[in-house]
Amino acid sequence: MTSLKQIFGGDTRQFGMIFALIALVVFFQIMTGGNTLTSGNMMNLFNGNSYILILAIGMVLVIIAGHIDLSVGSIAAFAGIVVALVMRDWDFPWYLGIVVGLLLGALIGAWQGFWVAYVGIPAFIVTLAGMLLFRGANQFVGQSNTVPVPQEFRFIGAGYLPEIGPDLGYNNLTLLLGFALIAAVIYNEMRTRKRFAKIGAEAPPVWVSVVKMALLCGVILYATYLFATGNPGTSFPVPGLILGALVIIYGFISTKTIIGRHVYAVGGNRHAAKLSGVRSRRVDFLVMMNMSILAALAGMIFVGRSTASGPFDGTGWELDAIAAVFIGGAAVTGGVGTVVGSVIGGLVMAVLNNGLQLLGVGADLTQIIKGLVLLVAVAFDVYNKSQGKPSITGLIMKNFGNKGKPELPTATETVISNDVSAR
């Protein structure tokens, strides 16, 4: 068990989620007679869920900081319609359309952030208002009509990596991307081992590193193969690419930068953070604003995929995003959660959705099953905590194992940890 954990890193929860995801994929692969892991279906999965996963990235930061955002679906819809209109009526080129969308997101975010951070109204209320406000704004601006977007704009929602270079029977860019990822995985693992040596900490055994790399590389290779061998004209989808870039960027921000640390600090104990010199209002403002920018981006990707912006785009997205974040291990009380975990949580929901669809399960049953999954996932977490294994260590994908000379825990520590978990 310890070795397994060393291989997968993270805490029990994250560990459990990765396993659940793999188990789900395998289960559906068998049940659908091999229709799950096909090029077409995988592309579908990414195309059809990337906007929810992007929302989950913003949402986990909001939730870590101790807030919530119910308005993301409406903001996505509002940004979508505005972008569609400026491109249709004012002849904005697609790239300016994207800029307009992101700026609009920032503006809306600043509006909501202002109320939350500087007026001190709970985010639940501010964004509940925002949900109504921007849904109305979408329908007002678009007069409840559906507005199509130009062909070039559809690239961000339904595009694929183009074909370049010699025809080897694979999509070359996808191959390149896959190999680059594998190189990055190997480089990262080597670097981590070197760091352990440098600071005098005990690194996990070599075979753990090897197995970990082999597994990861295997998965990446297989995915690369799937995406590179799809129908002609398809390859790795652009929304997936955007999602990947965002996971890396936000994963980095949340774990490696000062602002990221401050988000966790504010959510963990706002008063203590303030007295440590954290400008908590600025943190609140930024996470709310960031969420709206990502919502606008998600809205545009969706519009690109569905070729038009409509009055009911984005309905219920906020709940999907919030569910993904909590399945991914975040705590309702704030201070806990990871970007990677939330995306995995979102993928679990996505695979579930997709697999049930392939099996021909109706929307009614699918909802019931998804509801139960959310409940069970969080119950698992709560149970773990009540067993005195707080799943907080997964905050940062743990790079360190045991270090130094571990002393035996004293009675004090165990008793106190039990006290804490009993509360």
Next chain:
Amino acid sequence: MKSPGRMRMEHHKILEMRSITKEFPGVKALDQVSITVEAGEIHAICGENGAGKSTLMKVLSGLYPHGTYDGSIIFQGEEVEFKDIRSSESAGIVIIHQELALIPELSIAENIFLGNEPARNGVINWDSVNAQTLELMARVGLREEANTAVKDIGVGKQQLVEIAKALSKSVKLLILDEPTAALNESDSQHLLDLMAGLRSKGITCIMISHKLNEIEQIADSITIIRDGKTIETLHVKNDGVDEDRIIRGMVGRSLESRFPDHTPTIGETFFEVRNWTVGHPAVADRLVCKNSSFKVRRGEIVGFAGLMGAGRTELARSVFGRSYGNFMSGEIFKDGKPLTLKSVPQAIKHGLAYVTEDRKSLGLNLLDDIKTTTVSAALKKITHGLVVDNDEEFVVAEKYRKSLRTKTPSVNEGVAKLSGGNQQKVVLAKWMFTDPDLLILDEPTRGIDVGAKYEIYGIIQELANQGKGVIVISSELPELLGISDRIYTIFEGAITGELARGEADQESLMKLMTARRKTA
């Protein structure tokens, strides 16, 4: 219920816990602990933090139900097997926890009868509630309206409400966990008097306390627990017990002195606050700091003495980047130059550090691990470009773990798992890493056991030796007298006196802490 058997019990043991052993995964929290409590006595349980006192009380009160521990409990001559707190309460054992379990928004009466409401068919009989409340409040000496919300009365009175609640359940054995930890001197004294009063009415009390002077004053017998084992039971009158005797039992050795030796090297005045006036954050026209002036010299440990609520914390926090109250007037000088500190980040930048009295709710993010906490107030120091350097974080945390001798298997442990003393060391490390010139330590040894206190004093003196100024705010006068080079007294938001090390004693301080300043 006055059977002959019960009458005979009066001067016998009311409670006997025999060979209680309680194990948590990997550790024995209690190892064959036995304790005998006589009926009608006040029995103190002493031990360092983590010795097993609270665990023992949780076993007794049924929080750890029968079956999860080994050993037996005999209460009033019968072996009892409590399943939960309800079953121990119905037997007449009530525990009052250190963190009070009152609902702030509910009234005193509602709190006293919460979960125990006199009712018929689910409809509460409020007349009966109010009548009984008045009677109970009179018994505990609480002068308040029965319908006052608990959040509007002070901690001292809240404690009395807890006791009234216990009395309403016809308690026979009352357990008080650190009852005076959050109380000021006069509230503490009132509580101790009340306990003595209960004793005369035949109610047995078990008290857990770190305040050895109180134990010496009121307890009839003392059981000392160390590392999960019973060490001894002392009878205060017969055995001639004093504080030093208790400490010897608790730490297993005699502490030569409670304060490390220290010869101060005091330099120039470098930090000065003049005419500092601050308004209450919520109540207009109420001042929490009145025209206060003080100065700190390099290498000096300055004590702030005052009763709880005198405005010590308010003064410190308002100086620390106006993190409390409405700033009204006053000046700060550092190294002779005026300084305006409008925010906490500014205060940190200019070399101030403030260690709060309330570690858990204001000082620590209990979700964090040790290394994250250690660097959290000076993240810039380990950030290169955009990236927080995790290696450096680890190295820094390790450095402080070693130099402050924080007891932990690794700096990756969560701070929530540490004992109070070790948590305080982590907090100190966090502020030491900001490399401050002036450290303000608010109750730095609250909730910390004797051995760890000694170490904290050593750290404070070491900081002073490095030429930093240290302000220590404390309610414990012996502590202030033991480590301060100079002491200011504070009363109702104003500084009422300044005494040098040689001139100060408990009596002179107490006078200044309770008397209004002679018109200055």
